[in-house]
Amino acid sequence: MTTTTSAPLLAAEGITVRFGGLTALDDVGLAVAPGTVVGLIGPNGAGKTTLFNVVSGIVRPQRGAVSWKGRRLQRHRPHHLADLGIARTLQGLNLFPGLSALDNVMVGADRLARGGALAMLTGLGRYHSDERRLRERAMAALEEFGAADAARAMPGTLPFGVQKRVALARAVVAEPELLLLDEPASGLSGEDIAALGEAIRSFGARMGVLLVEHHMDLVMDVCDHIVVLNFGEVIATGTPAEIQADPVVAQAYLGAAEEEGEHG
Ligand SMILES: Nc1ncnc2c1ncn2[C@@H]1O[C@H](COP(=O)(O)OP(=O)(O)OP(=O)(O)O)[C@@H](O)[C@H]1O
Numbered sequence: 280m281t282t283t284t285s286a287p288l289l290a291a292e293g294i295t296v297r298f299g300g301l302t303a304l305d306d307v308g309l310a311v312a313p314g315t316v317v318g319l320i321g322p323n324g325a326g327k328t329t330l331f332n333v334v335s336g337i338v339r340p341q342r343g344a345v346s347w348k349g350r351r352l353q354r355h356r357p358h359h360l361a362d363l364g365i366a367r368t369l370q371g372l373n374l375f376p377g378l379s380a381l382d383n384v385m386v387g388a389d390r391l392a393r394g395g396a397l398a399m400l401t402g403l404g405r406y407h408s409d410e411r412r413l414r415e416r417a418m419a420a421l422e423e424f425g426a427a428d429a430a431r432a433m434p435g436t437l438p439f440g441v442q443k444r445v446a447l448a449r450a451v452v453a454e455p456e457l458l459l460l461d462e463p464a465s466g467l468s469g470e471d472i473a474a475l476g477e478a479i480r481s482f483g484a485r486m487g488v489l490l491v492e493h494h495m496d497l498v499m500d501v502c503d504h505i506v507v508l509n510f511g512e513v514i515a516t517g518t519p520a521e522i523q524a525d526p527v528v529a530q531a532y533l534g535a536a537e538e539e540g541e542h543g
Pocket residue numbers: 298301303321322323324325326327328329330
């Protein structure tokens with residue numbers, strides 16, 4: 280146990296999810312405190328995305344509860360997350376192809392705008408001072424991720440790594456209290472992963488982060504605490520050093536690699 284005094288922002292307890300006869304999650308729990316980065320790792324099919332989807336309100340668990348700041352979330356849905364102060368990025372990019380990078384980030388700032396960014400972008404409502412303020416914040420967010428040069432470009436014209444930075448800027452521009460990241464490093468090259476690590480450590484100091492990721496170097500580099508799933512069960516929790524030294528974790532990954540080898 281750590282001696283941290285801050286109550287968790289997010290807590291999932293006793294989460295069980297079955298898809299037909301398959302138990303994707305079996306009595307799984309985790310907590311994310313403010314200003315900490317929690318990694319959720321495990322071999323393919325371990326249940327990481329399922330837990331991410333439970334937290335996001337996409338999958339309803341058969342048992343267990345998700346709490347936000349000590350209050351149980353009842354029937355929450357993905358569109359409730361922004362109002363709670365939770366942002367997320369998904370495995371895909373989900374950028375609006377017809378909006379510039381800057382306008383995409385401004386959509387993420389919607390929560391901060393009185394009329395909402397969409398009202399603003401469609402020319403409705405009292406929004407001019409809001410628009411200037413949001414534009415500045417969106418630009419600052421792009422700068423934070425080293426993507427300021429891309430502000431006026433359409434997403435489709437940008438390299439994949441830059442599009443990812445834009446998606447991250449959109450997720451953090453409204454200063455969420457919790458950021459959910461599902462495989463942010465997938466498809467990125469070494470240099471972009473290193474930059475992503477720096478970015479996560481930077482915004483991870485001011486918000487809670489739940490990071491689902493396969494790139495172990497990144498996970499070990501940025502996480503304060505790690506939860507390891509295998510076949511829907513938590514098999515280990517601890518600091519990066521503890522997880523790296525845990526033979527049960529090594530065995531789980533080894534077993535998964537052998538199985539993949541047999542199939543491939
Ligand atoms: N909607 C669904 N219907 C049926 N089975 C599902 C569904 N979603 C996930 N599963 C199954 O639940 C298990 C956990 O899947 P999940 O996607 O959560 O794993 P994961 O840890 O995210 O894997 P990966 O690392 O490959 O992304 C897998 O066996 C998967 O096939």
